[in-house]
Amino acid sequence: MSDIDIKRISYLAKLKLPSEKEEFYSNSLKDIIKWVDNLKKVDTSKTEPLHNVTEKTVSIRNDEVSKSNSVDDVLSNAPERAQNFFKVPKVVE
């Protein structure tokens, strides 16, 4: 099993990890992966991949517009708003 880059994982998960906890979480994740790796014992060389347990196809709708809410509804949970925009800390690339 490849080593775990715990710093990168915490970055991707947007979680701040104190450095003294890094080893603990790294080991926990390793254990989880080791457990999941049990699945590799099953020989799947002759099995088609399954994307969903039902054999059905995606449910579809016709291309029609309907409006179910107002702008205020959508913005009602926003931590901050400015006019009709969501207002968030500056993110700029």
Place this chain on the structure above:
Amino acid sequence: MSNNWEMVIGLEVHAQLKTSSKLFSSSPNQFGSEPNENVNFIDSGMPGMLPVMNFGCIEMAIKTGYALNFRINKHSVFERKNYFYPDLPQGYQISQFEFPILSEGYINIESGDNKKKIRIERAHLEQDAGKSIHDIDPKYSFIDLNRVGTPLLEIVSYPDLSSADEVINYISSLRQLLMYIDVCDGNMQEGSLRADVNLSVRKKGQELGTRCEIKNLNSFKFIKQAIEYEFQRQINIIDGGGEIEQNTMLFDTSTGETRAMRSKEFSHDYRYFPDPDLLPVNLSQEQIDKIKPLVGELPQDKLNKYLDNYSLDKDIAKIIIAEKQNANLFEKMISESTVKPKFIAAWLVGDIFAFIKENNIEVNSLNDKTKDITDLLRLISDDVISNKAGKEILPKVLNGEGKPSEIVQELGLEQVSDSGELEKIIDEALVGEEENILKFQGGSDRVLGYFVGKCLKATKGKGNPKLINKILLERLKK
């Protein structure tokens, strides 16, 4: 210096599909609304909301499949592409990864006499993201989610392109096709068609170099500038003994330069996995076949038809097929009149297009004037009025100022094509011109022009020049 270098370019073109509603929600798919006007709880990523597939998007993807010579896959799968950004409230973009709806297509591009086949690896359906506005407030970004969930078809070419001109040619051809089959409005300024450019350089004949991706270019001008800048940047690095780092670049439209995005230290890790909220798309052959007739005539079909059936010059035919609305206007006029298509085409690309450009109007707005236009062209081609009078009347007809025949009468522009009347005028004009008549008979052609002018003047410009010419020659040869 850069003579022995060549560029290798592959393109990812994002085309917004012009459906009425969004890919997975029934919010309006509309540009230019008030901020967050077209956002429902699916679009804003509220917990527990479930996406429902819009079949209109599948239909448009299949049409594109036919137009771009793709293999249309009966089985495709939506996956989650995970990344974090405020204008993507779900925290992931629903896209297709391992099983796209279209595979292995191509289009032919043409410049002058050169034809080149550009292979297209795949095209897949995905959601667009929202928009962040950074320049209103120094500390905050403002987010408008109207664009969230707009259906995109991402069309990914093979690295078959080798110059900025080829890239522009390829995108123009794609744009033309997508507009013909009515799946994209092609409006680059509004972001309906955007391109990511993957570019690497190599010495001619050598292996592929490391590529950089320039993101989100939405005009032909910027695409050309970005390619030329990035080509030179990579050559300079290698010539200076350096190596190209695989990077995602931004193009700065104010400086004309490309620069690496800041987040490069964390190379992308999108952790794709099949979206558990969406079952696979399984299409029957019957469903696919049903859509084929909706594709309609493609530009190449029209070009062949115009050359073979209407005997147009290739250059003129190409101007007409460039946009579907031009072709529609042209074909409507042909179907409504017996004026020769070649004659109609010449007036269309000449004075009619000039009028459209000058008055900044939509081509489509002339669709209800075609009968008047062809009536006017009929008067010109039947010599009832002169070409010059036709040019004078055309703008009045296009402005809806009256029927061509009425305007002709009103302005008294009808040509005198009565040979008896013309003969009389000509005979009068020749009185006292014995010297010039002798000159003509002695072989001076220039005198003929003088006589024609004199006769036309005598008819106040209304004499049919062809007829005047004919009668004059008869008289002068006596």
